[in-house]
Amino acid sequence: MGTTRSRERADYGPGQAAARAGMSLGEWRRAVRSGLVRSADVDGARWSAAVVERARSSRASIRTQLQVLAAPEYRWGQAPAHLLTRAQLAETGPDRPVPLRPGGPIRGVVHFRRGRDRLYLYDVREAVPKRAPTKAQTAAAERRKLAARTCTGCGKVAGDRNDLSRTKRLCPACVAAFWTKKFADDKQAAAAWAREVLDDPATVFLDSETTDLSGFLVEISVTDRHGAVLLDSLIDPRAEIEPGAQAVHGIGAADLVGAPTYAELAERLWAVLRGRRVIIYNVAFDTAVLRREVLRAAAELGPEPREAEDRYWAPLERSARWECAMAWYAQWYGEWDHYHRDYTWQRLGGGHRALGDCRATRERLVEMAASLAPAAPAELGQPVLAGLDA
Numbered sequence: 001m002g003t004t005r006s007r008e009r010a011d012y013g014p015g016q017a018a019a020r021a022g023m024s025l026g027e028w029r030r031a032v033r034s035g036l037v038r039s040a041d042v043d044g045a046r047w048s049a050a051v052v053e054r055a056r057s058s059r060a061s062i063r064t065q066l067q068v069l070a071a072p073e074y075r076w077g078q079a080p081a082h083l084l085t086r087a088q089l090a091e092t093g094p095d096r097p098v099p100l101r102p103g104g105p106i107r108g109v110v111h112f113r114r115g116r117d118r119l120y121l122y123d124v125r126e127a128v129p130k131r132a133p134t135k136a137q138t139a140a141a142e143r144r145k146l147a148a149r150t151c152t153g154c155g156k157v158a159g160d161r162n163d164l165s166r167t168k169r170l171c172p173a174c175v176a177a178f179w180t181k182k183f184a185d186d187k188q189a190a191a192a193w194a195r196e197v198l199d200d201p202a203t204v205f206l207d208s209e210t211t212d213l214s215g216f217l218v219e220i221s222v223t224d225r226h227g228a229v230l231l232d233s234l235i236d237p238r239a240e241i242e243p244g245a246q247a248v249h250g251i252g253a254a255d256l257v258g259a260p261t262y263a264e265l266a267e268r269l270w271a272v273l274r275g276r277r278v279i280i281y282n283v284a285f286d287t288a289v290l291r292r293e294v295l296r297a298a299a300e301l302g303p304e305p306r307e308a309e310d311r312y313w314a315p316l317e318r319s320a321r322w323e324c325a326m327a328w329y330a331q332w333y334g335e336w337d338h339y340h341r342d343y344t345w346q347r348l349g350g351g352h353r354a355l356g357d358c359r360a361t362r363e364r365l366v367e368m369a370a371s372l373a374p375a376a377p378a379e380l381g382q383p384v385l386a387g388l389d390a
């Protein structure tokens with residue numbers, strides 16, 4: 001079967017192949033000699049149906065390439081005066097009253113941009129008058145112009161294409177409607193997130209106070225989703241408290257006498273976080289502090305920093321789900337920042353003590369969830385049931 005098929009597939013001689021490819025025998029032979037068409041067998045005189053079909057569908061390009069191969073090459077400005085580019089032929093002047101187009105093959109190739117680009121040259125004596133566009137072409141051009149100033153939102157035609165937005169081509173009214181809908185949808189999504197978090201028994205809220213913006217813990221609190229305390233402790237940071245940070249949270253060295261260190265508190269802390277959905281106002285800040293504490297504790301045990309990251313921090317990070325209430329609250333609040341193309345973060349207003357901030361975060365979610373449009377009756381089941389486990 002295999003041999004029969006391959007013999008069938010390479011069964012065209014040159015005459016038949018050229019005819020089937022829509023070329024003259026001369027063109028076919030030159031295309032083969034130039035490597036533009038590959039023969040299928042060793043003596044180079046038979047072609048498969050697939051090769052012939054490919055040549056047929058690209059015969060215009062093969063013809064152009066054959067003309068280019070046969071044409072002399074010039075550098076820019078050095079071609080004879082009677083050889084012109086397509087654009088030059090279309091120009092009119094005292095000696096050429098009507099625009100022309102090529103009437104014969106490519107007669108030269110001119111290279112420019114140091115050989116990186118080229119244009120084809122045609123003999124002006126072979127050129128013919130450029131045809132006026134057909135009715136269909138004119139109509140198509142008109143349709144394109146009309147489409148360019150038609151709003152894709154409402155279909156109204158603007159006076160000028162520049163009256164529409166550039167990428168989506170919307171009129172000002174549709175642009176305004178787009179933003180109104182986006183803000184409303186985003187607010188609803190944030191409210192739905194808050195509702196779902198508050199209904200999820202796995203939810204806890206966490207907040208921490210630190211020695212400085214890239215420092216260590218001085219206080220950490222975790223509450224359950226109802227605001228009940230799971231952990232609330234000052235922490236001896238074993239580091240200086242930066243005055244600016246102390247001014248914010250009001251916790252000084254004197255307050256921390258006798259407080260446990262992170263290492264002493266770690267077991268209790270991770271016991272309330274493991275397997276939980278941890279909601280934090282600015283999650284990146286608090287997880288960065290936790291990571292710093294874990295790596296500092298690990299360094300005292302000896303391993304290389306890289307190894308400590310994988311061995312100690314990564315498993316802890318994976319042991320809980322971390323979610324940022326600040327990003328969702330910004331989206332719900334809806335103060336759009338055009339420059340950053342995102343919602344502006346809002347202050348928590350929690351008083352900058354860990355427990356107060358945990359509860360303030362929870363309050364923000366309650367506020368968000370309260371704005372949620374009432375769900376359709378069919379969707380009510382789960383949240384209602386989930387709320388009963390309190």
Ligand SMILES: [Zn+2]
Pocket residue numbers: 151152153154155156170171172173174
């Ligand atoms: Zn519109």
